Amino acid sequence: MNEKEKRIFTLSNIEIRAGTEGSSQVIEGYASIFDSPTMIGDMFQETIAKGAFAKSLMEKADVRALFNHNWDYVLGRTKSGTLTLEEDEKGLKFLVTPPDTSWAKDLMISMQRGDINQCSFGFQVVRDSWNWDVEPAQRTIQEVKLYEISIVSLPAYEDTEAYVRDRFTEQRELHYERQKLIKQIEEALKR
Template sequence: MRKREMRTFNITKLQARDATDQQPPKVTGYAAVFNSKTSIGDYFEEVIEPGAFSRTLSENQDIRALFNHNWDHVLGRTKSGTLRLEEDERGLRFEIELPNTSLGRDLAESMQRGDINQCSFGFYIEEGKEMWDYTADPALRTILEVELYEISIVSIPAYEETEASLVRSKQLDSEVEQRINIIKKINHALSIK
């Protein structure tokens, strides 16, 4: 069963460019960084492997950029060319041409002031596209491949948003906790013998 998940990160090397010469303002940065451990609500740590987005970027030609994961606030779209995504050696790089709307102008102003500087992405993981190491404390999840459906510019700090994402996915928390308890019992039984 596929589960919808979201992760939030600080936008690395964020740049917001003013509209000049009749060009719309652009936002660039990294929506995800490879090989960087991220704590997911003190339940487990997570690492995204290089190449995790390559299949979805080559196959899915309709990924959206949103504001705060709100599908009513579309900032750009790969299908229209206003959102560009690519993997490089660092991670998932993006560029958004902001719309000339009240949302686009307000977001550009908030970013220029430094009030908003985080990014998030929404994804699915197919079975077999992740690895778990329950011997690590906390457990370590390695994401090998995702099906990306959106990236978002967000106003909530990374740690708080990560917690909020986990609240929306209580089933994942429960599964991880059950697996950790099983591993602890096995390790305890092995140490007795």
Template sequence: MDKKKETRTFDITNLTTRAASEGESNVISGYAAVFNSPTDIGGWFTEEIAPGAFSKAIAENGDIRALFNHDWNNVLGRTKAGTLRLSEDDRGLKFEVDLPNTSVARDLVESLKRGDINQCSFGFIPTVEEWDYSVEPAHRIIKEVDLFEVSVVSIPAYEDTEVSLVRNKEIGKQVEKRMSMIKKINAILEGK
């Protein structure tokens, strides 16, 4: 199975902004992901992110970007430029971005101050994951990712969850197929 790029959206109500002073940029910080927080992914499966899932990507990928709404035309910061800083702590993937003096960044700061925008997302490919098909819905633990970007977002994919998924529906079909096969195997083993 080819790995597809995935994104997740998190509530970042603890997002902070630091106002720009003379010669400084605005700074925003928050969590792009939270560890050990099981979340329903569209009814297909539940998922949680294990502590340490981002450590390899942070150490090895020297060019991760901060975006607005996953739009690669709206770059807010970049690890390569030193304007995006990423780290893991006990809670999750923490970020801090020195915002550029652009109309997108200024508009974003205003929306953050008003509380109109308060969520974050990240784009990744899972490189190490563990599935448990013995429960329904199936459960996935993401243990390591290839991280491409973190995004401040205005619209989450799933309003009713703190985390959401934006990608093609192929993985849902695969999970359903595996769950169906497991049920058939269990029925045969139980002699039904």
């Protein structure tokens, strides 16, 4: 009954951007989206409820960020401070500072190309509920013990997206937008 399970999700609002003070890039996004149903194998529909990760986060579980659920490819870890996790209204948000390794760089290149843009997580169900009166049956996961999140190539949840954003490009675009707005204001004041 208390077996470890994995769910694969598309990363939402993921970005790779230049980091600060010694870190070159970070990966961030959503490892899980709340209230977003998906079919699990053609057997049942599953939804992750808001608050499902709250206890694991409150207890400061030592969670790892992995590549394709492979414990040999650790991108970050909460215990070391290279992975941060939080729940917000949308889902389980994460930020990971990956190691300066060739495989992590390869992963980020694949993410920037858009080839890999999904996420999954490994967990043990603590509390769930089922509705057997509908077809397909519906499962709502209300609480989990979280072990890992993973950047993966095959998602279970198809409704979210991932993107890569260069922090410096974004700052440059914001600067140009501000300059444009300042010119418009100056012209309006001259009238």
